[in-house]
Amino acid sequence: MNERNVDVLIIGAGPAGLAAAISARESGIESLLVLEREKESGGILRQCIHNGFGLHRFKEELTGPEYAQRDIDKAAELEIDIECSTTVLTVSSDHTVTCVSASKGLQIIHAKAIVLAMGCRERPRGALCTPGTRCAGIYSAGTAQRFVNLEGFMPGKRVVILGSGDIGLIMARRMTLQGAKVLACVEIMPYSSGLNRNIVQCLHDYDIPLYLSHTVIDIKGKERLEGVTVAKVDEKRNPIPGTEIEFDCDTLLLSCGLIPENELSLSAGVELSPATSGAVVNESFETSVPGIFACGNVLHVHDLVDHVSNESFKAGAAAAAYVRNEQLAAPMITVKDGNGVRGTVPQLIRSDTDKPVDLMFRPSAVFRNSAAVVECGEKELIRKKAMIFTPGEMALVTIKPEMLKELPADSITVRIE
Amino acid sequence: MEQTITCINCPVGCRMTVTLSEQGAFISVTGNTCPRGAKYAQQECTLPERMITAVIPVTGRETPISVKTASPVPKKLIYDIMNELSSVRISAPVTIGQVILQDVLHTGVDIIATRNLA
Numbered sequence: 001m002n003e004r005n006v007d008v009l010i011i012g013a014g015p016a017g018l019a020a021a022i023s024a025r026e027s028g029i030e031s032l033l034v035l036e037r038e039k040e041s042g043g044i045l046r047q048c049i050h051n052g053f054g055l056h057r058f059k060e061e062l063t064g065p066e067y068a069q070r071d072i073d074k075a076a077e078l079e080i081d082i083e084c085s086t087t088v089l090t091v092s093s094d095h096t097v098t099c100v101s102a103s104k105g106l107q108i109i110h111a112k113a114i115v116l117a118m119g120c121r122e123r124p125r126g127a128l129c130t131p132g133t134r135c136a137g138i139y140s141a142g143t144a145q146r147f148v149n150l151e152g153f154m155p156g157k158r159v160v161i162l163g164s165g166d167i168g169l170i171m172a173r174r175m176t177l178q179g180a181k182v183l184a185c186v187e188i189m190p191y192s193s194g195l196n197r198n199i200v201q202c203l204h205d206y207d208i209p210l211y212l213s214h215t216v217i218d219i220k221g222k223e224r225l226e227g228v229t230v231a232k233v234d235e236k237r238n239p240i241p242g243t244e245i246e247f248d249c250d251t252l253l254l255s256c257g258l259i260p261e262n263e264l265s266l267s268a269g270v271e272l273s274p275a276t277s278g279a280v281v282n283e284s285f286e287t288s289v290p291g292i293f294a295c296g297n298v299l300h301v302h303d304l305v306d307h308v309s310n311e312s313f314k315a316g317a318a319a320a321a322y323v324r325n326e327q328l329a330a331p332m333i334t335v336k337d338g339n340g341v342r343g344t345v346p347q348l349i350r351s352d353t354d355k356p357v358d359l360m361f362r363p364s365a366v367f368r369n370s371a372a373v374v375e376c377g378e379k380e381l382i383r384k385k386a387m388i389f390t391p392g393e394m395a396l397v398t399i400k401p402e403m404l405k406e407l408p409a410d411s412i413t414v415r416i417e
Numbered sequence: 418m419e420q421t422i423t424c425i426n427c428p429v430g431c432r433m434t435v436t437l438s439e440q441g442a443f444i445s446v447t448g449n450t451c452p453r454g455a456k457y458a459q460q461e462c463t464l465p466e467r468m469i470t471a472v473i474p475v476t477g478r479e480t481p482i483s484v485k486t487a488s489p490v491p492k493k494l495i496y497d498i499m500n501e502l503s504s505v506r507i508s509a510p511v512t513i514g515q516v517i518l519q520d521v522l523h524t525g526v527d528i529i530a531t532r533n534l535a
Binding site: 050393 | 422423424425427428429430450467468469470471472474479480481483485492495496499513531532533
């Protein structure tokens with residue numbers, strides 16, 4: 001059996017893994033390996049052929065494959081070793097990773113530091129408790145995107161989309177342009193979690209109706225999907241009798257949220273946060289297992305790949321610092337979610353950090369003309385006003401290292417006022 | 418003549434009302450909260466443009482290649498351009514930025530590849 005040692009091992013060669021690898025190499029790590037399950041690196045960007053990526057990082061609007069290629073080219077220039085078609089089976093708390101590939105068989109790799117960058121998965125039908133039959137023609141929006149954009153198949157002709165996440169909206173346009181009829185986009189919440197831009201350019205442009213506060217209450221069809229029943233829901237999200245609308249369709253796409261893919265993190269004993277479904281990390285993106293780091297969508301679901309890259313550059317540099325034994329030792333400050341805030345990352349900050357720390361969180365509802373406040377007991381550290389906070393857009397406030405000196409308590413709270 | 422549109426520049430999503438002349442010329446906009454909104458409203462109501470992205474089959478390959486318009490094209494041409502693209506076939510190798518179709522429908526805009534294929 002093939003057994004070897006590396007300094008930094010990165011799991012996943014999507015935007016997070018690529019950025020972490022580039023940053024680790026630029027921080028001086030020679031012995032570096034990236035493992036990727038797919039046959040090419042680039043991750044989910046490979047199938048996101050629409051444009052709009054990279055506005056923050058590159059100041060231009062790229063398509064997904066173009067954004068990924070910039071990092072792939074950089075990784076090649078830095079001679080970073082990426083092993084594709086390789087599936088990681090387990091990660092243990094002592095930093096031993098087992099993986100398999102057709103070309104090398106079973107491998108055991110011992111790493112000084114590990115960066116988890118496995119990304120996320122779509123919430124599947126089973127998790128939505130949709131009623132009705134188990135017929136063919138029901139796909140997650142991302143699966144349909146993969147079929148259309150990477151494999152060249154159309155999954156159906158008459159489509160209803162449940163959920164108004166960005167992937168669902170993007171697929172409404174994509175299916176329409178490819179000749180399908182998209183009958184409706186159905187959202188159980190009174191607002192869409194997708195970007196305005198996507199609602200306008202993917203739904204309005206093609207006269208696709210968006211039914212807010214509606215959901216699918218029945219799915220019909222024996223072999224293949226034949227139709228769905230949609231109904232309005234009340235404030236408690238229960239269907240209202242008498243509001244049913246029938247749609248004659250052969251395809252139902254589900255765009256109902258993303259969940260970090262943490263099976264490997266759990267095998268390593270990494271503590272997960274119930275709010276993000278990702279690891280609990282400190283300001284260096286180190287998890288509860290020393291020397292194991294997490295970044296990108298496996299840590300918390302992002303809206304913008306630019307933020308994924310930015311976070312992952314920091315995680316890669318932190319993994320390099322761990323290998324060099326440059327660890328901070330000061331006590332941890334706990335970061336808590338306050339009113340209107342969910343899933344703040346990082347959850348812990350070492351008080352002697354010398355770098356600014358971005359606190360990233362998701363507003364729990366839509367707030368207009370309000371402020372994000374960071375406070376420690378009675379002491380207000382930051383107040384950042386905004387015209388709007390919405391659950392569809394991750395919010396960010398930056399703490400400067402000097403703000404963390406001489407705090408009156410060992411925890412800080414982020415809230416929306 | 419009045420037209421109502423949603424701004425796409427930021428998450429606020431201002432609902433704006435644009436007043437146009439009989440000939441469709443821009444006169445004024447209300448409901449915007451910033452200058453970017455006004456600019457978008459004028460563009461969107463007089464000459465709306467969109468980037469188009471699609472995939473094109475590659476001869477002898479399982480995987481299609483992704484392409485885009487090199488710059489935004491008039492929104493009203495979206496379906497015509499998609500139709501034009503439906504008959505295009507190319508051969509590997511392809512590199513990012515390579516022109517796949519020149520001056521699509523006389524718009525002056527090329528269709529270019531957005532990924533590499535060896």
